[in-house]
Amino acid sequence: MSYIIKRTGSRVITFIVVISLIFFLARSTGTDPFERYLSEDPRIPLAQIQRLRARFGLDKPLHMQYLDFIKNTLQGEFGYSLYYKRPVFDKVMECLPWTLFLLSISIILSTIISFVVGVYFAWKRGTKTDILGTNFCMFIRSTPHFWLGMILLLVFAYYYPIFPLFGARTPGIHYANTFEYIKDILYHATLPLATLLLRQVGMYILYMRNSTVEVLGEDYMVTAKAKGVPAWSLMFHHAARNAMLPMVTVTAMRFGFMVNGAILTETVFSYPGTGRLIYTAITNDDFFLLQGAFFIVSITVLAANLIADMICGWLDPRIKI
């Protein structure tokens, strides 16, 4: 229990430090949010600007503004999107489910696939299958997410128009039943999912393979072999089980990395998730949307990582120090 509290505490404190740094960095550039967007417009009278500044609390001293900022952020108030003319929180929350959908499915599938394939490569280590396979993985993990997405788009949406070019569902369609709806969503998600899956699998197969190869040298493997355990059981019951632990830890550490991938992939496929939202925020110079999206995505990642941490602690009690 104290382990969980400690972990949560360090995350909350670090997050507050990070958002504080962002607040002060943003203000250290010399302008407050109003000057950034309004000062160049001569049509707005000075009195009006003063009134607005007072209304948003920008006439207070910096430390009071900072306290307000922290208070608001912790209460989930991330400001107002200048582009969408809506609260940032609402807009990000509207997009977050799509990203979570892509991420959760790709994480589950990639873990299963790389588990099986990684163990298989470790079993066949040194053979042609292993060498070809690991080199292919090496190549895939060296490619940028967005490029992989563009290539899939090029092949499976232009040259062989099997999958749609963009979006998360067919616009303007009325679904007869839930099944149709799910089918349409999966159809649209195939290429983005494939992009994320390929990248993650390319990485984790290598992890799983190397971690299994390491386990193969342990004494208990020799013992198991000597007592006549069949080969498949040897691989999956003895080697893979022990090789899995580092994999789980790596997965927990990598949520942030996966979010990076999702952002780039969503941009390529115009998928209506948080990544696409961040891209819109960049192109429209919408600082508060960008900031809010970062905060919410970070909180999500930190929470997911905390859960993964607890699972790790439950799988391997030695970690709990």
Add this chain to the structure above:
Amino acid sequence: MTEQKLVVSRTRMRFNQLISGAREFASVYMRSKPGLLGLAILFFFIFTAVFAPFISPYNPYTRVDRPLRPPSNKYILGTNDIGQDIFSELIYGTRVSLTIGFLAALCTVVIGTLVGVVSGFLGGSVDEVLMRFTDVIMILPNIPLLILLMAIFGRQSYFIMILAISITGWTGTARMVRSSTLSIKERAYVEASKAIGAGEGHIILKHILPNVSPLIMATMIYQVAGAMMSEAGLSFLGLGDPSTKSWGMVLHYAQTSGGWYANQGYPAWWWIVPPGLLIALTVASLVLIGQTMEEIINPRLRRR
């Protein structure tokens, strides 16, 4: 007089030691096929970057022909949506991508080493606080953080991009340097040097840094790969400097101008495929080099 001579000869001895160490490292490295392959690819790209004006057939910043011409003898990789030669664009792009990769990696490693050595050497509550902080920063998704930093500092400048990449990317290096500082700190010669009365600065400069430096070099190679990936991603999202061309920028224009699919229904594959392949090749070569260096430094990693 004699003392001065002694100092000189001691420096020379150190230097000789360094040279022989490097020579030994090189001779082990040369035996690794993947390592050599990685080095060959990297040198090829560095060569291209240095001699870009002599290699590229056209000026990448001027219009040379009609837009979106497919590859031909005249234009090896065709032209883009405003009629610039893509092959020349990519050759010049090598410069930008590699420079940002190496500079950002250098800054990243400096910050990481600083945090790692301080944390590992001082220990105690400083270590605890720094490492907790590092752990959480490590988990945070770095692309949104990078974008936010670039938006704060004023975007679309490569200087800011390098700064932002190093501010967000130092965590892995810090962790590694810390753990190796911890193990070096406990070794007998450090103990001996402490017993003679050496100060903390002396121990850090003369014992810890020289011993972690091979590890730092290997980490730096990985950081170059990571920084190049970040640069490509940020440029792709439109945060690159629009007045220069990097590989990520080429892909950014291919994506945003719509040229790659508006070519009368025939996508301009020659605009999309090559830049990504170049990024992948460079990153893969850096990973190969990094792995080989790691195996030499830490022989336990050598498998089979």
